[in-house]
Amino acid sequence: MHFSAHRSLRSLWAALALAASPWSVSAQVPALWEVGGFAGALTSPAYPGSTERLSRNLVLPYFIYRGERINVDRDGIDARLQVAPGYELDWGVNGSFPARSNDVLARQGMPDLGTLVEFGPRLKVKLPSPGSGLRMGLDLPLREVLEINNGTRSQGVVFEPTLVLDAANLGDGWSLTAKAGLTWGDQAMNQYFYGVAPLYATAQRPAFEAQSGLMSARASLSTSKSLGPDLRIFGYARMDYYGLGVNSASPLFLQNSSPTWGLGLTWTLGRSEARAGE
Secondary structure: OOOOOOOOHHHHHHHHHHHOOHHHOOOOOOEOEEEEEEEEEEEEEOOOOOOOEEEEEEEEEEEEEEOOOEEEEOOEEEEOEEEEOOEEEEEEEEEEOOEOHHHOHHHOOOOOEOEEEEEEEEEEEEEOOOOOOEEEEEEEEEEEEEEEOOOEEEEEEEEOOEEEEEEOOOOOOEEEEEEEEEEEEOHHHHHHHHOEOHHHOOOOOOOEOOOOEEEEEEEEEEEEEEOOOOEEEEEEEEEEEOOOOOOOOOOOOOOOEEEEEEEEEEEEEEEOOOEOOO
């Protein structure tokens, strides 16, 4: 939820998407479908502005389908529509890990942060290439956030304008993606992370009503390297800066910046003989 560092599964997904993206394999047209697995590790703050960190190791299968209008990959299920030359509209799904409040000192006695799933439209704007082998674009996703925790409930809306630079070929099988962007949350979204209801207020944690507005600014790098036709290693690093956020007065806001990073590998077990675009 490319929306906060809340043990962001999307952080791992972002590196993973690079590791198996068509941009990472320049010598051939990508397969129409592909199945395989990945193993990776991720560490990030427990929630945006937290001083405590949580880590997770994952071993999971993956499935990719690249169609003319539908893509299924680690960014979710995207239905694409070319609205004008250089402009594409899609519909995507993302998610993030939960965090138990008993594991986070500042949230002791408060409700857990559940699994978050976000979905909604994204406008992708193609920008002029800054050089050979480079692709630049502007992503403008607007997504609703649902929490899964003893039921399902809406937790607000996020908007994340992001500048994206892809380098398909850096030599010796390396690929790189750089991103820089901002995250805005509505009042409900910011209240989810930074609000303290009177019921959960203490002498050290006074009640706080969050406002809508900027949550963070961020910059990230994802890289991958081919180790053969079916195996790639990948890495991901991101720095979030929360100091410009509108809710820095919250007792749950404990630091201005924090990194997130992950690494791992993907291996392909099978792919179609047909290629995307055929």
